[in-house]
Amino acid sequence: MPRPPAPAAHVVVLGGGLAGTLAAAALAPHAGGVTVVERDRLPDAPEPRRGLPQARHAHLFWSGGARAVEALLPGTHELWERHGARHIPIPQGMISYSPAGWFRRWHDERSHHYAIAARRDLTDWVVRTRLTQAFGHVEFRTDRTPVALLGDSRRVRGLEVRDAGGRPETLEAALVVDATGRAAVGGRLLAVLGAPPVPVTRVDAGVAYASRLYRAPEGARAGWPVVNIQADPTTGEPAGLATVVPTETGDWLVSLSGTRGRHPTGDVAAFEEFARALRHPLAADLVRRATPVGAVALTRSTPNIRRHYDRAATPAGFLAVGDAATACNPVYAHGMSSAARSALALRRVADELGVTDERFARRAQKAVAREAAAAWTLATGQDLFFPGVEAPAPPGFAARAAGRYVTALMNAAIGDHHVVQRFTDVMTLEKPATRLATPRMVLAALRGPRLPKLDGPALTPDEQAVLDSVRRTDPHPK
Structure with missing residues (x-):
């Protein structure tokens, strides 16, 4: 059972994104109050916000992470699905082309694996909504910029922020959590206190990815699977991949990625061409039969970066979570799930020690690092073998x-x-x-495989009918 919150225990979380929201959910039962500080103005509906450009790309919440969210905030799954998020059984709900060939879509009634598919704006809004419903003592302070940590190199005791008008505000806290994503502002703030630098490992395959929303054709707006054309890191050549994710509106969010030397661009006319040049043209064939909605979103913010707070002499009362601690190449779709599992680990340590214990931050940081290790290993285990990768050393x-x-x-x-x-x-x-x-x-x-390779993707008759339908005459309508 959770310990009763210490009367004076106040927690400040930097960052109101998914990692910060889940960290707040993990710690709320052990705090008299939780303040989430966010630079953006968070929308009251599942709408885009300035500080989350990655929302324009395809996301999946794997079942290991989605179950962690449900453990922290019961009722989240029901709210996701009420707003249209897709519950996709794995592997039968996925058409995947691996370096070895096409996966079969095994149907197993005993299988419990799944993914939640929705646009990121909806995913985050639902979690934020459930947090505020579950814990009345959690407060979001938006339009706030962190200025300085309070305390010294041995103990963090709060945070100074400024609002949009430049007015300062002091937030005393027993614990400050950095959930500012890849920006990871906590490291800079700690340096001002005189804390030693945090060791960093960086593995960068130079991946860029481009995404575009499509209106799915008739017959494909309900029950459509995730489509994944994987890259092959064994060829020694620059590689590309594609993912087609059905969204809560019945549309498809299509993301294309390429390693250094084979980047997609923001050029609308080149989007389908890039997809067609991949190891298999299935994604391009689907794009040709769908109607584009809006422009192409492009990003190159994909390096794997691990900040080893678990090995650093970090002051008590401070810890980092999510991408602020371990950021993985997003094309592997483990960021949200890893953040959720890390938050659940945070809850377990809080259940054991409470947040005011001097040992809490260090113990929790190690627990967070252990949970993030799986996503790090999966991402870097592939990225290390792409040509031109930047890493501390070649693969041993x-x-x-x-x-x-x-x-x-x-x-x-x-x-x-x-x-x-x-x-x-x-x-x-x-x-x-x-x-x-x-x-x-x-x-x-x-x-080796017990069954022979498939000649092509394992499509159902209805899915094949979509591919057999008439192609759009203009692949790039205005």
Whole structure:
């Protein structure tokens, strides 16, 4: 059971995005008050906001993360689905082309894996709504910019902020949580206090990605699967990939990505061309049959960056979560799920110690790092092998051996239901990566697929009918 909140315990969370909102949910039962400080003005509906440009790209909430959200804020799933978010069973709700070939869409009544598919604006708004419904002592202070941490190099005791008019405000707190995403302003604020630098590991495959919203064709606006054309890191050539995610409105959000030397652009006319030049043209064929809505959104903010707060001499009363601690290449779609699992780990430590304990921040930071390790390993384990990657060192023997093993498992997975289930355990963050190293999995990697490769994507008759429909005569309407 959670400890009763200490009367004077006040928590300040920097950042009102998903990681910050979930951190507030994790800590609220242990605080007399929680203040979430956000530079933006947060919308009262699932609408875009200035400080979340990544909302224009495709997102998935894997079941390992979605279950963590539900544990923190019961009722979130029901509210997501009430507003149209798609509950997609995995693997039967996914058409995926791996480096080894097409995955089968195994149907297993016992399978519990799924993904929540919706535009990011809806995902965040629902979580923020559930937070304020569940905890009346959580307050959002918007249009506020963090200026300085209060305290010294041994103990953080609060935060100074300025509002949009430049007026200062002091927020005393037993704990300050940095959830400012890749901007990670906490490191700069700590330096002013005299805290030592935080070690950083960076792995950058130079990935850029471009996304565009499409109105799905008739017959594809309900029940459409996620489509994923994966990159192949084993070729030694610049690689590209595509993801088509159905949204709550029945539209498709299409994201294209490419490593250094093969970048998509914001050019509308080049969008379909890039998709058609990938390892398989399925995404391009779908785009050709859909109607574009709006412009192409482009970003290059994709490096894997790990700030090792768990190993740093960080002052008591401060910790970092989400992308402020571990930011992974977003094309692997683990950011939201990793943040949710980290928040649940934060709750467990708070249940044990309470937030005013001098040991809390350090213990919680280590717990957050352990949860983020899975997403980091999955992302860097692939990005390290793309040409031109910027990393502390080339892949060593262990990394190369692990890469060969995963390649063998992927080959087995296209025709082995057990291997697919174990891969899905790890991909959805339901289970740790050690799930892939059991004797049965090693044997499967050595044996290879039990069934022959598929000749093409495993489409249902209705899905094939969409592909067989008449193509748009003008692929780039104004």
